[in-house]
Amino acid sequence: MRLLRATLFSIILAGAPVTTGSTADGNGAxxxxxxxxxxxxxxxxxxxxxxxxxxxxxxxxxxxxxxxxxxxxxxxxxxxxxxxxxxxxxxxxxxxxxxxxxxxxxxxxxxxxxxxxxxxxxxxxxTVIAVAVHRDLPVYSLADLARVAQDMPGKILWGSGPSLPRFIFAAFLKRRKLEMLYVPYRDVAAPPIDLAEGRIQVLITSLQATIGPVQSGKARVIAITNTRRAATLPDVPIASEAGHPEMSIxxxxxxxxxxxxxxxxxxxxxxxxxxxxxxxxxxxxxxxxxxxxxxxxxxxxxxxxxxxxxxxxxxxxxxxxxxxx
CATH class of the missing domain: 3.40.190.150 (Bordetella uptake gene, domain 1)
Incomplete structure (x- = not known):
């Protein structure tokens, strides 16, 4: 009987996951x-x-x-x-x-x-979140953007990447009492194309998504939302430096x-x-x-x-x- 119990116990141990003991306290392999x-x-x-x-x-x-x-x-x-x-x-x-x-x-x-x-x-x-504008929009800073938007209520169209970019820009508009028209997208590849073609004038999304329009000279980055500057954009200010902490994230x-x-x-x-x-x-x-x-x-x-x-x-x-x- 003792031999049978020992054999059964050995079988149970053999079938147990090998990582159970190793992760129980973090000391094992x-x-x-x-x-x-x-x-x-x-x-x-x-x-x-x-x-x-x-x-x-x-x-x-x-x-x-x-x-x-x-x-x-x-x-x-x-x-x-x-x-x-x-x-x-x-x-x-x-x-x-x-x-x-x-x-x-x-x-x-x-x-x-x-x-x-x-x-x-x-x-x-x-992820670097960039605020980019079409080249024909006379905007070179967030202050410029706020001024132009105030002078042209409801005339500027903007798009964004999902989640954070959309929320922080909407908060910027709300706090500054600015009116811009939001263009929703289902396809994340579409907004950069529309920015390049001037179908929207402002796009806030990942820097990676704006590279195409910027490198082609059809758009420019005026600010990033991050809490420190990007090495690849040393001359572009972060939003808080530009006086817009509501866009900092x-x-x-x-x-x-x-x-x-x-x-x-x-x-x-x-x-x-x-x-x-x-x-x-x-x-x-x-x-x-x-x-x-x-x-x-x-x-x-x-x-x-x-x-x-x-x-x-x-x-x-x-x-x-x-x-x-």
């Missing part, structure tokens, strides 16, 4: 099998490129395959929810702070709990771990990401894609997310996030 990184946006995007760059660096450090899985849809809620419900200690999320701070306010239901399902590991990149993205991730493992992964981001070539490639390199501790990432949450609350007090016009 990790990873012990391939790591999946869910990215809640499509392939070819700037955030996807960053996830792949950092993922490759982590693969070299960990000695295990790192697989990128793109799960786009619903302003990143689809992929963010897929991660939250994966319940897998070898799956990470390279996601956006806005999915946690904005989506619960504008979507009827999100497939995750923003306060419970995520462990902040490290901020990685900050960062396109914050980084790595998240699963609910219940051991603190020691979280810190270990964060340190590995920091080492990858010290590589000059990786930093240069991230900046060339229209993003700012961040890096930082889990605590710094969590604090930055909370700052964005507070900023969104200020914007929500000015405009209806569900009905931006």
């Amino acid at each position: 990790w990873p012990v099998r391939p790591v999946r990184i869910i990215v809640p946006i499509g392939t070819g995007s700037a955030p996807d490129a960053v996830a792949r760059l950092v993922g490759d660096g982590l693969r070299q450090r960990w000695g295990q395959p790192v697989v990128i899985e793109n799960r786009a849809g619903a302003d990143a809620s689809v992929g963010t929810g897929a991660f939250a419900n994966a319940n897998d200690d070898h799956t990470l999320l390279y996601g956006f702070a806005s999915a946690l701070t904005v989506n619960p306010l504008i979507q009827e239901k999100v497939p995750f709990d923003p306060a419970r399902d995520f462990v902040s590991i490290s901020p990685v990149a900050n 960062d396109g914050l993205a980084g790595f998240f771990g699963w609910r219940g991730m051991p603190t020691k493992l979280r810190d270990r992964i964060s340190a590995d990401i920091a080492e990858v981001l010290r590589d000059p070539e990786i930093r240069a490639r991230i900046e060339a894609s229209g993003q700012l390199v961040l890096g930082g501790t889990p605590e710094e990432f969590a604090a930055a997310i909370e700052q964005q949450r507070a900023r969104i609350a200020e914007i929500a007090a000015l405009i209806d996030l569900k009905d931006v016009k």
Whole structure:
């Protein structure tokens, strides 16, 4: 009987996941099998490129395959929810702070709990959000834009990228009591084309999306919304420098771990990401894609997310996030 019990116990242990003990306190070997990184946006995007760059660096450090899985849809809620419900200690999320701070306010239901399902590991990149104008609009600063909009109420058409860019520009218009007509888009590729052709006069979206019209000389960037200047646009001011703090916000993205991730493992992964981001070539490639390199501790990432949450609350007090016009 004792022999039978011992045999059954051995069978149970053999069938148990090999990572259970290793992630219980963060002291054991990790990873012990391939790591999946869910990215809640499509392939070819700037955030996807960053996830792949950092993922490759982590693969070299960990000695295990790192697989990128793109799960786009619903302003990143689809992929963010897929991660939250994966319940897998070898799956990470390279996601956006806005999915946690904005989506619960504008979507009827999100497939995750923003306060419970995520462990902040490290901020990685900050998408540069640019304010671009058509070349024929006599505007070279945000002050110029406010003046021209005041002189031409309802005559200037504007478009935006989804979520943050749309909200901060609408807040700018509301606070300054300016009237501009918002043009909604379903296809994210269409606004830059319309800006280049003059069908809209103002576009606020990622710097990557404005590169085409700007490089062709059909548009120019007059400001960025981020909290520090972009190395690729050293002469372009940030919104707060230009006297418009209501337009100040960062396109914050980084790595998240699963609910219940051991603190020691979280810190270990964060340190590995920091080492990858010290590589000059990786930093240069991230900046060339229209993003700012961040890096930082889990605590710094969590604090930055909370700052964005507070900023969104200020914007929500000015405009209806569900009905931006």
